[in-house]
Amino acid sequence: MGSYRNIAGKFYVNGGGFTVERAKIKLGVAPTRDFAFNKEEAQKYKVLILDKIKAFGAEVVDIDDINNEGLLYDFSDLENVADKFKNAGVDGIFFPHVTYGTEHLVARVSKAVGKPVLIWGPRDEAPLEGGYRPRDSQCGLFATGKVLRRFNIPFTYIVNSRIEDKVFERGYKNFIAVCSAVNAFKKIRILQIAPRPADFWSVICNEGELLEKFGIQTYPITLHDVAVGIERVLKLKGEEYNRNFEYIISTMDCSKISSGSVEKIAALKTVMKEYCEREKCTAVIIQCWSAIIDMLGIMTCIANGMMTEEGIPTACESDMHGAVSSILLQEAAMRTTPVFFTDITNRHPENDNGELLWHCGNFAASLAKEGVKREAGHDIYLPPYCPGNGKWEIKGGDITICRFDGDHGEYSLLIGEGKGIDGPKTSGSYVWFGVKDWLKWEEKIVEGPYIQHCAAVHKKVAPVLYEACKYIPGLKADPVEPSEEEIKQWLRGR
Numbered sequence: 001m002g003s004y005r006n007i008a009g010k011f012y013v014n015g016g017g018f019t020v021e022r023a024k025i026k027l028g029v030a031p032t033r034d035f036a037f038n039k040e041e042a043q044k045y046k047v048l049i050l051d052k053i054k055a056f057g058a059e060v061v062d063i064d065d066i067n068n069e070g071l072l073y074d075f076s077d078l079e080n081v082a083d084k085f086k087n088a089g090v091d092g093i094f095f096p097h098v099t100y101g102t103e104h105l106v107a108r109v110s111k112a113v114g115k116p117v118l119i120w121g122p123r124d125e126a127p128l129e130g131g132y133r134p135r136d137s138q139c140g141l142f143a144t145g146k147v148l149r150r151f152n153i154p155f156t157y158i159v160n161s162r163i164e165d166k167v168f169e170r171g172y173k174n175f176i177a178v179c180s181a182v183n184a185f186k187k188i189r190i191l192q193i194a195p196r197p198a199d200f201w202s203v204i205c206n207e208g209e210l211l212e213k214f215g216i217q218t219y220p221i222t223l224h225d226v227a228v229g230i231e232r233v234l235k236l237k238g239e240e241y242n243r244n245f246e247y248i249i250s251t252m253d254c255s256k257i258s259s260g261s262v263e264k265i266a267a268l269k270t271v272m273k274e275y276c277e278r279e280k281c282t283a284v285i286i287q288c289w290s291a292i293i294d295m296l297g298i299m300t301c302i303a304n305g306m307m308t309e310e311g312i313p314t315a316c317e318s319d320m321h322g323a324v325s326s327i328l329l330q331e332a333a334m335r336t337t338p339v340f341f342t343d344i345t346n347r348h349p350e351n352d353n354g355e356l357l358w359h360c361g362n363f364a365a366s367l368a369k370e371g372v373k374r375e376a377g378h379d380i381y382l383p384p385y386c387p388g389n390g391k392w393e394i395k396g397g398d399i400t401i402c403r404f405d406g407d408h409g410e411y412s413l414l415i416g417e418g419k420g421i422d423g424p425k426t427s428g429s430y431v432w433f434g435v436k437d438w439l440k441w442e443e444k445i446v447e448g449p450y451i452q453h454c455a456a457v458h459k460k461v462a463p464v465l466y467e468a469c470k471y472i473p474g475l476k477a478d479p480v481e482p483s484e485e486e487i488k489q490w491l492r493g494r
Contacts, residue, residue: 028090037099038134045098082112092179097121101140120158167493184331194287196318229271257387269303283323284314299388301361309364325455332464338364361389363429396420
C-alpha cells in the first residue's frame with residue numbers, strides 16, 4: 001500500500017495554489033443638502049468626503065453626473081439617482097448630510113433601490129460671526145432617521161463626527177462589511193449532499209420555510225451521484241483533480257494514509273466543486289457519515305476544509321443552518337480569512353472561561369498554528385476509522401463565533417467574540433477558545449434555539465453581524481459577548 005509524504009510549501013491559500021477573491025462591494029454615494037444652507041460648504045464637504053472614502057476599500061458610485069452639484073436635493077433628480085444606483089448594481093447606499101439634507105429624497109431613493117442604507121453628517125464648526133450656521137448636519141440626521149422609519153426602511157448611522165475621527169472610518173468600514181454579509185445572504189444556494197445522519201435530530205430544519213422567509217435555496221444530490229462523479233474523476237484525472245491531489249500531498253503529512261485514499265479525497269473535493277460551479281451554489285452541506293464511509297472508505301473532512309478554504313463553506317452532518325452561519329461569517333470578514341465549521345465541545349480542564357472548538361478534521365490547512373505538523377490521518381470515533389481527517393491545532397488570536405438557527409418559525413443569530421488560548425492537545429482539528437464569562441454562553445446555547453455547531457472566523461466582526469441583522473427581515477441579532485450595549489458603544493466610538 002503506497003503513501004505520500006508532505007512536500008513543504010508548494011501551495012498556499014491566497015498564494016500559489018487556491019486563491020480566494022476578496023469581497024468587492026459597490027457603494028452608491030449621494031451627498032445631500034437642504035435649500036436653506038450654504039452651497040459652498042456643501043460642495044466643500046462633498047469633495048472631502050469622497051476623497052476620504054475612496055481609500056476605504058469599496059467601489060464608489062457617485063452622482064456627479066446627475067446635476068451640476070453632484071448632490072441630492074432636487075425632486076426632479078429622484079428617478080435618475082435611483083436608476084443609476086440600480087443599474088450600477090450597488091450593494092448599499094451612503095447619504096452623507098453635507099448640510100441639513102433633504103430627508104424625503106433620502107427615503108425615496110432608499111425605498112426605490114432596496115439596499116442597506118448608511119447616514120452620517122460631519123460635525124459642525126462654531127457659528128460664524130453674527131451667529132450664522134452654514135450646515136446644521138446633525139439636525140438633518142434627526143429628520144432623516146424619522147422619515148426612514150416612516151418608510152419602514154432599516155438604516156445604519158455613524159454618530160455625528162469629524163471626517164478625521166476614528167469613529168467615522170470605523171463606522172464606514174463596518175458598513176461595507178455589512179453590505180458584504182447581507183448581499184451574500186440574499187444569494188445563498190446550498191448544495192445538499194444526502195440527508196442528515198439519522199441520529200442527528202438537532203440539525204433538522206425547515207427547507208420550505210427557509211425559502212419562503214429568507215429566499216435560501218437548496219440543490220439536493222445523492223451519495224450515488226457523488227460516487228459516480230468520483231469514479232469519473234479518477235478515470236480522467238484532469239487538471240482540477242491534479243491540483244487538488246498536489247495540494248493535499250504538499251500541504252499535509254500523508255504518510256499514515258494510503259495513496260488510494262488521497263486520490264479519493266482529491267476526487268471528492270473535485271466533484272463537490274464541479275457541482276457548485278455548475279449549479280451556482282455558494283455553500284455545501286454533506287452527510288459525511290456513515291453511508292459515505294461505507295461507500296468510499298474515506299472521511300470527507302479534508303475535502304470539506306479544502307472547499308471552505310476556497311470560499312465555499314462546507315458544513316458537516318448536513319447542517320443547513322450551519323452553512324448559512326458560515327456564509328454570513330465569511331462575508332462579514334470580507335473573505336479575508338477562511339471560516340471554520342466547529343463543534344462547541346468541552347470546557348477547558350483548568351480555565352473556567354475556556355472552551356474547545358473542535359471537529360473531526362475539517363478546518364482549513366491554512367489556519368494551522370505556526371510550527372504545528374499538518375497530518376492527514378484516520379478518524380478515531382467512527383468505525384471503521386477511515387482516513388480523511390485533518391489533524392492539527394489552528395492558530396489563536398481574535399475569533400468571532402456565530403450560529404444562525406431557529407424553531408417554531410422564529411430565527412436568531414448567536415453572535416460572540418473571544419480569543420484563542422492555550423490548552424491540551426486533542427484529536428482532529430481544534431482550537432481552545434477563551435471568553436469573559438463562559439456560563440453566559442453555555443446558558444444561551446442550551447436554552448436555544450442553538451446547538452453545538454457554529455461557524456467561526458479569525459476576526460472581530462460582531463458589530464458587522466449585529467448591523468447585518470437589521471437588513472434581513474425575520475432574523476434577530478442575539479449577541480452574547482460583547483453585549484448589545486457594548487456593540488453599540490463600539491459603534492459610537494467608545
